[in-house]
Amino acid sequence: MSFSAAWLGLREPYDLRARNAAVIDAVVVMLAGRPSVTIADLACGTGSTFRALRPRIKARQNWRLADNDLSLLARAPQSSPPDTHVTTMPVDLNRDLEAALDGPVDLVTTSALLDLVSDEWLQRLAVETAARRLPIYAAPAANGSIDMGSILQEHAARIGLNLAINRVPSDGYWATHWMKHPMTFGNTNQRPTTDMMFSLFFQSKALANESGWNSPRFDRLLLEARSTTDVALRKEIYGEMQMIVHQYGGLAIPAFISLLDGYDRRLKGLFPIPIAGFMGYNFAEYAWWDA
Numbered sequence: 001m002s003f004s005a006a007w008l009g010l011r012e013p014y015d016l017r018a019r020n021a022a023v024i025d026a027v028v029v030m031l032a033g034r035p036s037v038t039i040a041d042l043a044c045g046t047g048s049t050f051r052a053l054r055p056r057i058k059a060r061q062n063w064r065l066a067d068n069d070l071s072l073l074a075r076a077p078q079s080s081p082p083d084t085h086v087t088t089m090p091v092d093l094n095r096d097l098e099a100a101l102d103g104p105v106d107l108v109t110t111s112a113l114l115d116l117v118s119d120e121w122l123q124r125l126a127v128e129t130a131a132r133r134l135p136i137y138a139a140p141a142a143n144g145s146i147d148m149g150s151i152l153q154e155h156a157a158r159i160g161l162n163l164a165i166n167r168v169p170s171d172g173y174w175a176t177h178w179m180k181h182p183m184t185f186g187n188t189n190q191r192p193t194t195d196m197m198f199s200l201f202f203q204s205k206a207l208a209n210e211s212g213w214n215s216p217r218f219d220r221l222l223l224e225a226r227s228t229t230d231v232a233l234r235k236e237i238y239g240e241m242q243m244i245v246h247q248y249g250g251l252a253i254p255a256f257i258s259l260l261d262g263y264d265r266r267l268k269g270l271f272p273i274p275i276a277g278f279m280g281y282n283f284a285e286y287a288w289w290d291a
Helices: 005-018 021-031 048-056 093-101 119-132 144-157 194-201 216-227 231-248 277-281
Strands: 036-042 060-067 084-090 107-111 136-139
Touching: 005 048, 005 144, 021 048, 021 107, 021 136, 036 048, 036 093, 048 060, 048 107, 048 136, 060 093, 093 119, 194 216, 194 231, 216 231
Parallel strands: 036 060, 036 107, 060 084, 107 136
Antiparallel strands: none
16 A cells, blocks of 8 residues: 555644654653664655654664655655765565564654554564564554644634644543543534434533533524424524524534445345434444345
């Protein structure tokens, strides 16, 4: 798998913001006091990890940038003697991981790689680095939450709103962090009716009212729209409610997602359920393969 240099350049600022500062500090402390260090950067791309770490490390640095994409290696950072020496290494890490780790190495680094490899390859990396007693600094790819958070942070700053992005473990996020802080990140799948969407996520006492927003007028309009049989009047009421949410609600919605299911004609039993893709994520209970 490979990515274009242009695409990597677009996401690098967000990857940089997503890096855990405490982990980088630990790397710097570990290497402190050494006159020189050799760093092997796996799947280096155009050198984003190099650019993130090089200014923080005070020793003379020897970087071995390994990647299987020659066009990306051609765009990798150049040596800047006498403090920094860079060597590019064309290598297929799936086949020749050991070659990328051979020789004197003080630190192994990688970014946005461990998210993409197999469990078997991860086990192989763990065995090889453990056998060589090599420390690893690995940064995961900035996922949708970080990308969107960074974009919101950038645009909020233009109106004087300072947002801090705090990364937390994905494991247990919904139970431990969602709606537990003044501002959190979430997502909402579509629902088949406007009443259901407003009732579940915007009514003052709704359990999934993520921002804790409270509007007595919105609540009254919700009941009024639900009770009327006049379709035109209900549409007018919903329009006013949407305007209230837009002007006074507590949610920032950076994207609206459209879902399109595509499947082979041999897949039977699949039909739309308008609360999410693939039958509301329950397709495994209903669909079967007719070979």
